[in-house]
Each structure stands twice: as C-alpha cells, then as structure tokens.
Amino acid sequence: MLEFKQSDYEEIRRHGEETYPDECCGVLLGTMNEEGDHRIVSSTVRCHNTREDRPQDRFYIDPRDLVRIQRQGREQGLDIVGFYHSHPDCPAQWSKTDFAEAHWIGCSYVITRVDKARAVDTNSFWLRGTEEEDKHFEDEPITFVAVAQKSDVPLSAQASMPPAEVPGSDK
C-alpha cells in the first residue's frame, strides 16, 4: 500500500500534465514500515527526464540526481520509497520497458496516464521479489493520509455546527 498526502498526489499528476507530450519522472521520499508492505510518501521530488532523444516514450533519471535526493532525504530521516512517471496518451499500466528497467525492489512505481495534457488515472505498482531474476510488479492500492485540519471543514458545515456547550449552561 502506498499512502500519499492529497497535495503530493496532485503534484505528481500536475507534473505529467506540464511535461505532456513528454514523460515526466520523479522520486517519492518517505518512510516504509518494518514489513515493507506500507510506504508513506512525505515529499515528492521532480526530476528532469534526460532522455532528450525520445522523451515522448522513454524516461531516465540522472543517477547524480538520485544521489543528491538520497542524501537530502537521509538528512531529513526519509528514504527513497518509490518513483513516478507519466504515460502520455497511454494506459497507466507498466510497460515491458518499465519492468526491464525497474531495479528498486521493494519500492513503488507510480504511473499516471495523461491524455491531451490532462492527468487521467494514476496507478501504483509494488516491485517485489528477492533479486533481478524473480522480480515482479504487484498492483497496490493508493491511499490518502487523513489530514485533520480545521480548513478541511467547509465553512457551511462549521456554521451549521451546534454551538459548543458551555459548562453550567444546561439548566
């Protein structure tokens, strides 16, 4: 399971809309539970797609960027827990190329389908296995962090809430 803040989720989808018709790519920083089956994204980092030759259907993240992101994450107590990229006018499903190039076993690979510069669906795939030879992608649910903020309550709802009970006012 991959858990996002709504804002981070929207940010990676927006990234795909902005780079359309090219593929976007980036890194998900966060934490992983002991069992490794639950990753929580704390922040997302946009990366430059260095496949200048065919960015419409390929992406590559400069390892130097990964080194930097890994180091920055470490300073904040965060790990690389996954990656994201977009599929312009193509389903949000992993491709043969995605699978062949996936090496971060235990991490999430998030793919957003972008049709005509509009993000459509976003899916996450958990790369499992013990080594290159037995790795495989498994569909995993995306969930959202429940953020309890006052601003989340619509003003109308706040206004219609009964007034707080004042102790001793109950006569």
Add this chain to the structure above:
Amino acid sequence: MKVLIPTPLRQYAGKKDSVEVPGTTVGEALKNLTISHPDLKKHLYNEEGKLRAFVNLYLNDEDIRYMEKENTPVGQSDTLSIVPSIAGGKDDRVI
C-alpha cells in the same frame, strides 16, 4: 569509507542505510563490503563477477565510470553511493 546503501539493498546489509568499510580503492571497499555482507554480492555483481549494468556507483558526486572505475582511489572521509538506475517508458501501442 562510508558506503550508502539504497533502500532495496538494506535488507542484505543488516538493515543499515550506510556501512563503514576499509579500502584504498572503490574496488577494495566494495570487496570488503561484500565480505562483511555476503548477501549483497549477487545484487551488485553478475555471474561473471562484473558490476551489474544498472548499478551506478558515485564517489561523493562523481560517477566512477568517468574516473578510474573500480581502481578509483578513495579516502577515509569519502562517501560511495550505490544507486540502481531509474528508467522506463510506455509501450509503442498508442490508444
């Protein structure tokens, strides 16, 4: 020197995100790393004993491929980052 272990390989490195190893070159440091953590070996090297193509090694901020590869000298305060590559791309079929 310090070797930074990426998330997928930590389970083979005692769950640590970094390991201190002795060595005067990148190759020596890696050898010592795989001696202290033998399970790492097959994830870093192929059957011919060569570094797997998707395993990038950065000494501080430099790719060792553009230095002296595994013969690149290292100092005690250097950091070696192991970073598997990240790439992909959609299939040719277009909807």
